[in-house]
Amino acid sequence: MEKKKIKILIAKPGLDGHDRGAKVVARGLRDAGFEVIYTGLHQTPEMIVNTAIQEDVDIIGLSILSGAHMTIFPEVLRLLKEKGATDIHLFGGGIIPDEDKEKLYQMGVGKLFDPGTKISEIVEYINNLFKEKVSE
Amino acid sequence: MTIKEYLKKFEEGDERALSKIITIIENGYEESKEILEYIGKRTGKAYRIGITGPQGSGKSTLIAKLAKRLLSKFKEIGIIACDPSSPFSFGALLGDRIRMNELFLEKGIFIRSMATRGSLNGLAYKTKEVADILDAFGKEIIIIETIGVGQVEVEISNLVDTTIVVFVPESGDGIQVLKAGLTEIGDIFVVNKSDRIGADILFYELKNLIEMSYQNSKWKPPVILTQAVNNYGIEELEKEIINHYNYLIENNLLEEKRKKAVIRELVNNFENEILKILWQSERVKKLFEKVVEEVWEKKITIEEGVKKLIKEVKYVK
DSSP states (O other): OOOOOOEEEEEOBSSOOOOHHHHHHHHHHHHTTOEEEEOOSOBOHHHHHHHHHHHTOSEEEEEEOSSOHHHHHHHHHHHHHHTTOTTSEEEEEESOOHHHHHHHHHHTOOOEEOTTOOHHHHHHHHHHHTHHHHHO | OOHHHHHHHHHTTOHHHHHHHHHHHHTTOTTHHHHHHHHHTTOSOSEEEEEEOSTTSSHHHHHHHHHHHHTTTOSOEEEEEEEOBOTTTOOEEEOGGGGGGGGTTOTTEEEEEEEOTTOOSSSOTTHHHHHHHHHHHTOSEEEEEOOSOOSSOOTHHHHOSEEEEEEOGGGOOHHHHHSSSHHHHOSEEEEOSTTSTTHHHHHHHHHHHHHHHTTTOSOOOOEEEOBGGGTBTHHHHHHHHHHHHHHHHHTTHHHHHHHHHHHHHHHHHHHHHHHHHHHHOHHHHHHHHHHHHHHHTTSSOHHHHHHHHHHHHTTOO
16 A cells, blocks of 8 residues: 655745745755645635645645735635635745734644745654654 | 545535545555446546647646637546656656646636656556546546656557647757657647747658658648647647547547557556566565575576576466
């Protein structure tokens, strides 16, 4: 029996065009053995959630540098709920003030990483999330 | 959710159930058998199109434009996009979707990216099964995109009804076109990025080749110039796909082609199972280790070692 491959969607929502970070993370996660789907710039929450469902990903990582995080994270969460896909874990990275982070954590968003985070920290975070799933 | 519940939802057209079922098959979970039994009886309705060619030739973009066009005639389209897994980390970066953004919100379009996970034929291991699942789900058209291929990955042509081979002007000159492999499997050839220098030369080289190779054939593969990003040539591509479909139907070749594929699959799976059974045998394993040492110490040749191993096969149950 093959073990479950963890599939991750790295998405870049909204209007900001800076996807170097998202690409570096996608590449780093690939090197850590995950299957990473990257869909490019300017994704709407609907596009992100549709993709997540069709690809049956385990986890969505959003990269937001534009300041729209308080709009986009809740909307993605809402759509996941609407489509009965709350088992998909949502985390993110970008420039997000601490007080906003707190609010997002309370809504159910997973870890939000700051610029300068080491890839290994993100890998460790994901591995911890899915420890049980991998050893199944 | 149990498999029964998933299959019920699948039958109702639930995309999430479809997606979960694909995951089960892709990962070879225990429930696969039950699913494949269910799926197997419900396939054969969809028309399958394969798109192959070197990396960066524009396959994903072509598919996006083609699918968008086909939506005016068909409501349900499935797309399988293969990308390679790393042989080192076993991870993968699946990036075909980047070119297909315009399809993400189209109702009726379902896209699934698949990592090759060690498969070397240009496709992911369970591509065929996933195409069957999409077929059973009710997709009318299924488009399969290979990874970026070189010259020998021709398996796609056994999986689909119409094979489209995409080249770009940088693919090489007439000699590359004359080489075996990829240039032999196309039902339709596309020269994409045709605004670039050399497109017309490649176009005529391909035309020449086809003129020579298909003299006695009823179907002469057309060559089409496209610029996928500009939506140029897509209409002609669609037209030629329909022509090829009509050709297969009028000459009773569609069934024949599909039956051949079934035979191939049966042979492949049969052989794989035999190999699995052989390697599960402790006797074979032990003898194999012994033979390795003997060959290594130059006591026997590889051929003699093989003969020894074959003698052991008859004891395997």
